[in-house]
Amino acid sequence: MKEGEENMEPVKVGLLGLGTVGGGTINLLQENAEEIMRRAGRGIEVIHACARDLNKPRICDTEGISLSTDPNEVVDNPDVDVILELIGGEGMARDVMLRAIENGKHIVTANKALIAKHGNEIFAAAEARGVIVAFEAAVAGGIPIIKGLREGLAANRIEWLAGIINGTGNFILTEMRDEDRDFADVLAEAQRLGYAEADPTFDVEGIDAAHKLAIMASIAFGMPLKFDRVYTEGITHVTRDDVTFAEELGYRIKHLGIARRTWNGIELRVHPTLIPERQLIANVDGVMNAVVVKGNMVGPTLYYGAGAGAEPTASAVVADLIDVVRALSCAPESRVPHLGVHPHALADESILAMDEVETAYYLRMQVVDRPGVLADLTRTFADLEISIEAVVQKEPPPGESLVTIILLTRTVQERQMVKAMEMLGKMDAIFGDVTRIRLEYLQ
Amino acid sequence: MKEGEENMEPVKVGLLGLGTVGGGTINLLQENAEEIMRRAGRGIEVIHACARDLNKPRICDTEGISLSTDPNEVVDNPDVDVILELIGGEGMARDVMLRAIENGKHIVTANKALIAKHGNEIFAAAEARGVIVAFEAAVAGGIPIIKGLREGLAANRIEWLAGIINGTGNFILTEMRDEDRDFADVLAEAQRLGYAEADPTFDVEGIDAAHKLAIMASIAFGMPLKFDRVYTEGITHVTRDDVTFAEELGYRIKHLGIARRTWNGIELRVHPTLIPERQLIANVDGVMNAVVVKGNMVGPTLYYGAGAGAEPTASAVVADLIDVVRALSCAPESRVPHLGVHPHALADESILAMDEVETAYYLRMQVVDRPGVLADLTRTFADLEISIEAVVQKEPPPGESLVTIILLTRTVQERQMVKAMEMLGKMDAIFGDVTRIRLEYLQ
Numbered sequence: 001m002k003e004g005e006e007n008m009e010p011v012k013v014g015l016l017g018l019g020t021v022g023g024g025t026i027n028l029l030q031e032n033a034e035e036i037m038r039r040a041g042r043g044i045e046v047i048h049a050c051a052r053d054l055n056k057p058r059i060c061d062t063e064g065i066s067l068s069t070d071p072n073e074v075v076d077n078p079d080v081d082v083i084l085e086l087i088g089g090e091g092m093a094r095d096v097m098l099r100a101i102e103n104g105k106h107i108v109t110a111n112k113a114l115i116a117k118h119g120n121e122i123f124a125a126a127e128a129r130g131v132i133v134a135f136e137a138a139v140a141g142g143i144p145i146i147k148g149l150r151e152g153l154a155a156n157r158i159e160w161l162a163g164i165i166n167g168t169g170n171f172i173l174t175e176m177r178d179e180d181r182d183f184a185d186v187l188a189e190a191q192r193l194g195y196a197e198a199d200p201t202f203d204v205e206g207i208d209a210a211h212k213l214a215i216m217a218s219i220a221f222g223m224p225l226k227f228d229r230v231y232t233e234g235i236t237h238v239t240r241d242d243v244t245f246a247e248e249l250g251y252r253i254k255h256l257g258i259a260r261r262t263w264n265g266i267e268l269r270v271h272p273t274l275i276p277e278r279q280l281i282a283n284v285d286g287v288m289n290a291v292v293v294k295g296n297m298v299g300p301t302l303y304y305g306a307g308a309g310a311e312p313t314a315s316a317v318v319a320d321l322i323d324v325v326r327a328l329s330c331a332p333e334s335r336v337p338h339l340g341v342h343p344h345a346l347a348d349e350s351i352l353a354m355d356e357v358e359t360a361y362y363l364r365m366q367v368v369d370r371p372g373v374l375a376d377l378t379r380t381f382a383d384l385e386i387s388i389e390a391v392v393q394k395e396p397p398p399g400e401s402l403v404t405i406i407l408l409t410r411t412v413q414e415r416q417m418v419k420a421m422e423m424l425g426k427m428d429a430i431f432g433d434v435t436r437i438r439l440e441y442l443q
Numbered sequence: 444m445k446e447g448e449e450n451m452e453p454v455k456v457g458l459l460g461l462g463t464v465g466g467g468t469i470n471l472l473q474e475n476a477e478e479i480m481r482r483a484g485r486g487i488e489v490i491h492a493c494a495r496d497l498n499k500p501r502i503c504d505t506e507g508i509s510l511s512t513d514p515n516e517v518v519d520n521p522d523v524d525v526i527l528e529l530i531g532g533e534g535m536a537r538d539v540m541l542r543a544i545e546n547g548k549h550i551v552t553a554n555k556a557l558i559a560k561h562g563n564e565i566f567a568a569a570e571a572r573g574v575i576v577a578f579e580a581a582v583a584g585g586i587p588i589i590k591g592l593r594e595g596l597a598a599n600r601i602e603w604l605a606g607i608i609n610g611t612g613n614f615i616l617t618e619m620r621d622e623d624r625d626f627a628d629v630l631a632e633a634q635r636l637g638y639a640e641a642d643p644t645f646d647v648e649g650i651d652a653a654h655k656l657a658i659m660a661s662i663a664f665g666m667p668l669k670f671d672r673v674y675t676e677g678i679t680h681v682t683r684d685d686v687t688f689a690e691e692l693g694y695r696i697k698h699l700g701i702a703r704r705t706w707n708g709i710e711l712r713v714h715p716t717l718i719p720e721r722q723l724i725a726n727v728d729g730v731m732n733a734v735v736v737k738g739n740m741v742g743p744t745l746y747y748g749a750g751a752g753a754e755p756t757a758s759a760v761v762a763d764l765i766d767v768v769r770a771l772s773c774a775p776e777s778r779v780p781h782l783g784v785h786p787h788a789l790a791d792e793s794i795l796a797m798d799e800v801e802t803a804y805y806l807r808m809q810v811v812d813r814p815g816v817l818a819d820l821t822r823t824f825a826d827l828e829i830s831i832e833a834v835v836q837k838e839p840p841p842g843e844s845l846v847t848i849i850l851l852t853r854t855v856q857e858r859q860m861v862k863a864m865e866m867l868g869k870m871d872a873i874f875g876d877v878t879r880i881r882l883e884y885l886q
Binding site: 028031032035036037038039040041136141142143144147148151152153154155156157222280283284290295296297298299300301302303304305306311312314315316317318319321322323326327328329330331333334335336337340341342345 | 471474475478479480481482483484579584585586587590591594595596597598599600665723726727733738739740741742743744745746747748749754755757758759760761762764765766769770771772773774776777778779780783784785788
């Protein structure tokens with residue numbers, strides 16, 4: 001130990017949850033102890049932890065750590081300075097977190113659902129009590145995107161952000177493209193590999209991405225969390241035909257969370273999206289995450305890395321922990337505010353209704369192979385003042401009478417597109433449902 | 444103005460230099476004043492500025508700002524809290540910065556040459572005086588890479604980093620590939636467009652990139668700045684043939700700054716590099732910058748954005764300024780240390796000599812079209828225990844007797860490659876010089 005360190009007590013940590021992330025965090029604190037000491041200026045020691053079942057095998061060594069089954073014992077431990085909330089879920093986690101705040105503990109959490117849905121309440125409690133709630137690990141795993149938005153781009157008015165923020169969804173779409181496989185087939189493999197949960201709803205229906213988008217958008221635009229206003233659409237209806245046709249036209253299909261400031265309100269939406277293949281984010285594959293942020297001064301910036309997993313998530317948890325250690329001696333008012341702007345300066349921005357959102361569209365339909373069908377189709381769009389950017393008609397396979405038509409529209413208000421879909425639904429030359437996927441240039 | 448702000452005095456800033464970055468910073472502070480106030484919690488006001496020639500036309504409005512031609516008047520102004528050093532260069536800038544530190548001013552600078560070459564002296568002076576020297580804008584313009592390395596990845600032991608950190612060089616290489624043009628031709632255009640200086644040495648010879656690499660490496664590995672130990676090679680010898688052949692083999696040529704921790708020491712090197720085209724950073728084109736950082740826990744992460752220009756650089760300058768405003772009331776020992784680790788914990792890592800560095804290689808040569816030449820060549824490599832990964836022999840154009848051979852080697856110590864080059868130099872079947880460019884998988 002060198003001069004200046006000897007009399008400095010280590011910071012004492014209470015850890016809630018000894019699962020993948022909790023165990024990964026203990027391992028990281030052990031393996032990188034020297035590096036962390038050099039950076040934080042103090043040691044960091046987990047002194048008390050809890051788990052539902054203390055007899056379960058663990059990925060980490062818990063020797064020297066007091067163990068409880070009741071999280072309240074950890075948050076009530078007077079020796080603990082900082083709580084790491086790595087239980088997940090919303091019920092017990094919320095109660096325990098509020099109790100920890102009441103006890104004057106600083107908190108580091110990886111719990112995106114909790115922050116997205118109860119963040120306003122939690123941050124208000126933390127501000128009243130003068131403690132920090134840090135949540136870098138809640139969004140995009142190991143990528144320091146919360147720090148990037150909240151501090152790195154603090155000089156900018158953020159215009160929009162768009163992110164691949166669910167690794168499972170991106171793995172499925174990447175495999176569908178690279179291996180020409182069906183959604184269900186790849187999902188089953190993702191479950192076997194442990195990338196997808198037994199119940200994959202949160203991932204493939206976009207709920208997980210909506211949690212993360214809500215958090216990023218609040219920081220980007222300096223507004224309270226508005227998770228319940230996020231339009232959320234999953235990837236279950238994307239077919240490998242769509243992936244292939246998109247590719248032929250120079251696009252990739254990615255499941256994006258998008259937040260954009262417009263003159264009429266903030267857009268908050270999660271859905272599959274065609275993006276030009278020359279965009280860097282179109283080339284983010286497999287379980288990796290990436291977020292593009294467009295600032296009015298810096299222009300577009302992109303942040304890429306592992307969005308999940310024990311070690312990347314622990315990397316974000318411990319980065320927050322080091323921040324907390326550094327901030328311990330700072331006055332609460334000089335700390336970085338939870339949502340980037342000071343609480344009194346949060347603006348209650350209005351959220352744009354989905355039918356007012358403007359995007360371009362990819363449409364795929366099967367039509368009867370007879371003269372005049374394409375003319376009728378394009379007339380329908382012209383009547384609704386929807387401009388067509390590209391039309392591709394696929395030769396029918398031998399012996400088939402239906403041809404596939406792909407249309408790319410120019411930017412159009414969602415409301416107009418809903419009308420178009422109704423009119424297409426009435427055309428008897430169109431067989432079955434029309435597939436529509438939004439298309440963004442990200443410029 | 445809302446409650447809680449009214450009695451808070453704005454932070455008073457002295458600005459050295461009213462050129463592109465200085466003017467851009469004034470414009471940003473005006474245009475985004477409201478956003479900055481919401482984030483910093485205090486207003487920020489430039490009260491005093493200097494420029495060599497006060498009559499020169501400016502990109503910004505200097506009304507209400509005291510103007511001097513002598514920077515010392517600004518740093519001696521007792522009302523100034525923070526100095527923005529945006530003069531550039533090393534002579535006067537160094538003297539003025541040390542004087543500002545002596546006067547107890549915090550400093551924000553975009554001066555990469557100054558930090559790379561005199562950072563150790565400057566940080567020591569700042570630490571002794573208890574002031575901050577912030578330098579996000581010195582590396583990769585608007586990308587918050589210093590913050591990412593110093594804070595976002597603070598929980599990691601960094602294994603390596605590799606960056607496209609000179610926009611001019613990347614613009615030239617991108618144009619050579621996309622438009623099949625020669626180096627000299629594109630350079631002339633870059634100069635016309637204002638991307639390259641009249642004297643392009645700093646950009647095309649890699650010196651600018653070496654400055655930035657030295658800064659990033661010190662933070663990544665927690666060591667003092669070692670600019671004079673960076674191996675530096677420019678892009679002037681890259682031909683469009685090399686760009687084309689690399690492409691045919693599935694690679695792109697990028698001018699990279701690379702820092703890597705090995706068992707024998709730290710590698711610090713700037714040179715043109717073939718990288719697999721499926722790597723995200725291989726697709727970073729034009730004047731854009733990007734840095735890949737591999738942490739032992741988080742794995743690879745990437746940071747992308749504009750590396751130069753008035754507005755992106757001002758974005759980084761003002762982000763630093765907001766950090767300084769937030770840190771004003773914190774005790775010096777709780778601030779983020781200049782190089783990420785606390786000064787007493789800096790390690791004087793040894794730098795690996797270039798002839799001990801291990802990389803793969805791309806080699807291009809012209810040989811006489813006669814039997815046995817390829818056998819002689821491959822025998823030479825085998826004798827030196829250099830493994831060949833791929834060989835491509837190009838048909839000679841009609842009427843020509845020389846054929847072009849491209850070789851990709853497996854990873855080999857630089858020393859062995861130097862020997863191989865000597866032996867190839869003696870082979871009379873080889874016509875002219877052998878081109879060698881390093882190749883990295885970045886894994």
